[in-house]
Amino acid sequence: MATDIKGTTHPVEASAVLGLLTARPRLLALGEPTHGEDTLLDLRNELFRQLVEQGADQEADQEGERAEERAEERAEGGHQEGYRTIAIESDCLKGLLVDAYVTSGTGTLDEVMEHGFSHGWGASAANRELVRWMRAFNDGRPATDQVRFAGFDGPLEMSESASPRRALLALHGHLSAQVDADLLPCTAEALDRLLGADERWTDPAAMMDPSQSVGKSTEACQLRLLADDLVSLLDTQTPQLLAAAPREDWDRARLYGRTALGLLRYHSAMADTSPARMSRLCALRDSMMADNLLALAARGPAMVHAQNAHLQRAKSSMRMWQGVVEWWSAGALVSARLGEEYAFVATALGTIRHQGVDAPAPDTLEGLLYALPEDRCVVDTARLADAFGDAAPAPRESPWFGYAPFDPAHLAGTDGLVFLKDVPQ
Template sequence: MAKRRVNRDAVSSWLAESAIVLRALEPKGDLDDLTPFATVLEGVQVVGLGEATHGSKEFFTLKHRLIEFLVRELDFTVIAFEAGRSVCRAVNDYIQSGEGTASAALTGVGYWTWDTYEVLALVEWLREYNASMPAQRRVRFHGIDSGIDEGAVQLVAKYLDTVVPHRTEAFREAIRTTNMGESSAGIGGLVGGSIAGTVRRLFRRKAAAGSVSPHTASRVLLDTAEFLRTERAGLVEASSVRDWSEAVESATELANAADIAAYPLLSADGCAVRDRYLADAVRELADDGERVAVWAHNGHVARSTVSRGVASMGAHLSEVYGSAYYALGLTFNQGSFQASRAGFAGNTGLAEFTVEPAVRRSVEALLAQPGIGDYLIDFRAARYKEPVMNWLTTPAPTRSYGAIVGFWPMVKKVTGSVTLADEYDGLAFIERTTRARSCALGGAW
């Protein structure tokens, strides 16, 4: 089959004509420039807000602005984060009632990717907004990932001891077998805890400490979570609705993480299981018809696949919600971001990475071609425009970086290929990014 030729000038003209140009990236001032986005999202219940890196200031500030718009103008009531379920409870408690502090709650999540001044500003805004609203209209903040916190282990164990003590020992043995007793275990936990520990887990898989296999242990934990769900009435009577709810949530997270950890670290199978559980968590939040904004990496929100060819969270959500799911990727032309540097002793830790303007024929280069700065573009509006659809359905080079970056991806300048029509309903394009400001480092490097 002959390779299709993309009419770049025609696509550039369409981008210039159709773009929702952003007057600002910082969450300050009015949101009038986002008004056309309301029409784009008519009939949409779940919005995936992606990012091409986990450490770009402008991605975080723009997503803050978008969330303000979704909440204020479109009645979105749930913010779902790519972070552990249990550890995000403190953030939700803070934005609901002011319990604790925003900084302590965010640091307690254990993901250095989100422990930044930009995300902290979002949490503080959510508290300010909720303080002005009646309880029934307040926004909720939930984690959807399977990173494990020791507090979740102890919470479930204590609950079992209280209501069904004969199940406690099997639960604890399963935890020991999967090595889940330490904070931030599992694939989701690769961005939690110390950077040195993160990198070590990439290169060395710990031996099982228990007496049963990891897959058997994961089945025990899955059975624990299922038991808590099916026996709800009796367990609530023996405890309380809140205690039961928190135990179910923590047990489900532990079970999911154990299932992921039963596969080789960062394997395609493990990644596929993780994304399925991410989608399941979003579905639980949206089951009552609430509108949900999901904060995650581009690879998770994409409608089709992640780079390893496995079904993404967005693929599962697309299957369930169809056009009521909107995948908005965020990408950039040039600039810097922070990530953990993959390496050995003396060459790890949070570092700044800088990329030059996008290479010719890449997705990002064409997005930059109109020269209109930062903007949103809706691909659904292009379905009857042949030159544009030719571009959207032709694979093109692109860049995408996760929480951990090695030397080789930076040298390559592009990290993969994407067919935009398959992956995204729209994109937010930012001309230049800068490094996010880490709270742990005091905003200075």
């Protein structure tokens, strides 16, 4: 069995990952089984740099008769050769600050790391290095050849959800500057009155106690209708809006619209008292992620990075205070829409000793990979599944809640696996 498994491994390189796929996907998703480990983010950075630089080299080799044609395609938002965007599990609105910095140098690196990330990701040395490298890569390059950054999570944390204020007012502001005032369903002042104090929306008590949520209040219901009207107006005025301003402004307005509606739906679900409350909240969050990823896919090929459970094709599950909740992940939703243009490569680990995760049992998938001599490798999951046949390895149990082992039952729905033997502190 060990010999068969060894034949399924390759060096950890972008070319090896792409070599596992039947087609080059629009979205190449790399999952991780735990958060907060810079070793995993360093690997992500390395793969993204290789994807970008290999794509740049290929385009340089193809300069000549198709150079102008490719430039026109990119300027029109069409197909891009190579990967030019990285999207991570972070606030999609805060991510706009990071993208502005890496593309045009707006702000400072310190400011971007402090204000451009959610979930505490700004404190990561690996994330800082990613942003620094992207800014250096873009320096002196035309906009069509620059690398881009995106957060694809909603403005959500496990303990609370943001106010829809920023997204709603930004969407209203974009529309009021471009369309006849008579077409607007309300004024910005009316939105502000209905929104009230942001503390009403961000109260962390609402996560555990639905009665503390404002999501089903009269004001919230009115805001949800108005947000829908504003998004509808954006859609119906698309020709005029695209003629009056760059497409990027329209794309951003659509992001504001998706986010406003997503947050209002999420707050409404926070006020739900049914047993399905947490399953609905998890599903709504991943639906917001999926919508953002589909919008990025329309712009061009992108690498995506998040927890495995947000990117896998199988149904996701998690044990919470009221029991196990299940939902379809962003990856499952996107894969259903994009087919082979979505690829998912999971990451599995041997040890995280500083978190109490010691060497895996030898009969688990991680244990079998841990016995190989490589410190890290890319695994061909199709060949691995064939090698196992009906004798699937035992699932691994994690002694630490912050680490989710790879489920061997998911091999068939995974395009590849990156394995790291040990994660140092």
